[in-house]
Amino acid sequence: MTAIGMKARGWVRMIAVLMGVLTLAACSATYTNHGFVPTDEDVEEIMVGVDTRETVSAIIGKPGAEGLLTEEGWYYVSSRFKHFAYNAPEEIEREVLRIGFDEAGLVENIERFGLEEGQVVVLSRRVTTSNTRGVGFLRQLLGGIGNFDAGTLLQ
Numbered sequence: 001m002t003a004i005g006m007k008a009r010g011w012v013r014m015i016a017v018l019m020g021v022l023t024l025a026a027c028s029a030t031y032t033n034h035g036f037v038p039t040d041e042d043v044e045e046i047m048v049g050v051d052t053r054e055t056v057s058a059i060i061g062k063p064g065a066e067g068l069l070t071e072e073g074w075y076y077v078s079s080r081f082k083h084f085a086y087n088a089p090e091e092i093e094r095e096v097l098r099i100g101f102d103e104a105g106l107v108e109n110i111e112r113f114g115l116e117e118g119q120v121v122v123l124s125r126r127v128t129t130s131n132t133r134g135v136g137f138l139r140q141l142l143g144g145i146g147n148f149d150a151g152t153l154l155q
Contacts, residue, residue, distance in 0.1 A: 035078040
């Protein structure tokens with residue numbers, strides 16, 4: 001075999017190895033994060049029954065979402081998505097922090113929710129009274145994930 005043939009063979013091997021590495025890299029999943037939920041340390045600075053919307057805004061900032069029909073609560077939402085090859089992105093984590101306010105604008109309760117196997121799960125709760133008015137909205141917001149049935153659309 002000639003020197004030129006050996007060189008060409010070396011280049012072909014190098015290109016094949018490079019293509020193999022690129023193929024393996026393309027098959028690995030990538031993750032993206034959306035939204036913002038304050039840390040537990042920041043939330044611990046908020047005093048239930050003492051702080052107002054203004055002080056909460058100064059401590060952790062304003063949320064991306066508020067109560068839709070009333071201003072009874074602020075919702076901080078964070079999601080993590082997995083992207084794999086040509087599949088649609090899959091939401092693998094969701095966390096919601098709800099800060100409820102009473103009519104006077106004082107913090108009434110602080111609740112942290114997660115999404116576990118398509119079900120809303122309370123992760124932590126600090127409440128002054130037994131009132132958890134925003135749970136109905138939150139269950140509507142998160143409860144429909146994974147409960148889709150095509151048969152219900154056809155009826």
